[in-house]
Amino acid sequence: MKLSALVVARNEEARLPDCLGSLGFADEVVVVLDRSTDGSAAMARAAGARVLEGAWELEGDRRNAGIAACEGEWILEVDADERVPSELGTQIRRVIAGSPHGFHRVRIDNYVGGRLIRHGWGGSFGTTLKPILFRRGAKHWRAQRVHPGLDWTGTEGERIEMHGIRHELDRDISDMLKRLDRYSSAKAADLLASGEIGTLPDNVRRFVSRTIKCYVGRKGYREGGWGLLIALCAGLFPLLSHLKARLEPERHRP
Incomplete structure (x- = not known):
């Protein structure tokens, strides 16, 4: 059962080597570089990866281009700031050897600096499970710039949670806030x-409900101040997006 590992990146020469070094269990590695101007392409080729370079305005489009370039029957889609432990690689190979399903969710361990934060993620600002292991042809990203939606073919299989991907999500609080801005x-x-930016009252309600869901429902309170910060960012994401579209359309109109 051939397994492709797909990495989509832009100017990630500082983090790409460690990511690629953790993918030795895959039969091939495909790296998609979107408008990269640093040494990422040379690093990827030196590591034995197949490189696809181009320019894509939409995240969904560039990820679909990467999926189309993969030759494996199964694809594992990771980001440059993620590392796959060897134990997880072994578990993934075991799962795809007998799975009749279209896709599986994989556990994600999110780190801010050197601190593992397990609780409170959600609201499009972070997740602890992602559907990143899938059969070729089962996953299609929608044409959007950030957190594009997904269309699936096939059923969902067992969750892979014994071991998790190490996700170096943010370096510190400032980095987290810069990510929220992006x-x-x-x-x-x-x-x-x-053409549908929503209303201010609806997005204020979303701010409140998402903040409470992440801090209480997703147990962000267990992380102390970090959990509160993550919950606030998750709540602010849709509200800030709405306000930027409403108050500064000339700055953000595609």
Whole structure:
């Protein structure tokens, strides 16, 4: 059963080597580089990866291009800031050897700096399970800039949770807030492109409900101040996206 590992990146020469070094269990590695100007391409080729270079405005489009370039019957889609432990690689090979399903969710261990934060993620600002292991032809990303939706063919199989992918999500609080700014700007562009930016009251309600869900429902309180910070960012994401689209459309219109 041939397994392809897919990495989609842009100017990630600092983090790409460690990511690629953790994918030795795959039969092939495909790296998609979107408008990269650093040494990522040379690093990827030196590591034995097949490289696809181009320019894609939408995240969904570039990820679909990467999926189309993979030759394996199964594909594992990871990001440059993620590392796959060897134990997880062994478990993935075992799962695909007998799975009749279209896709599986894999556990994600999110780190801020050197701190593992297990609880509180959600609201499009982080997740602890991602559907990143799938059969060729089972997964299609929608045409959006940030957190694009997914269309699936086939059934969902068992969750792979014994071991998790190490996700170096943010370096520190400042890095987390910069990510919130990037995400909300991209989402504002998606809202403007759709012609439906929503209303302020609805997005205020979403801010409250998402913050409470992440801090209480997803047990962010167990992480102390970090959990509160993550919950606030998750709640602010749709509200900031709406405000940028409404108040500064000239800055964010695609």
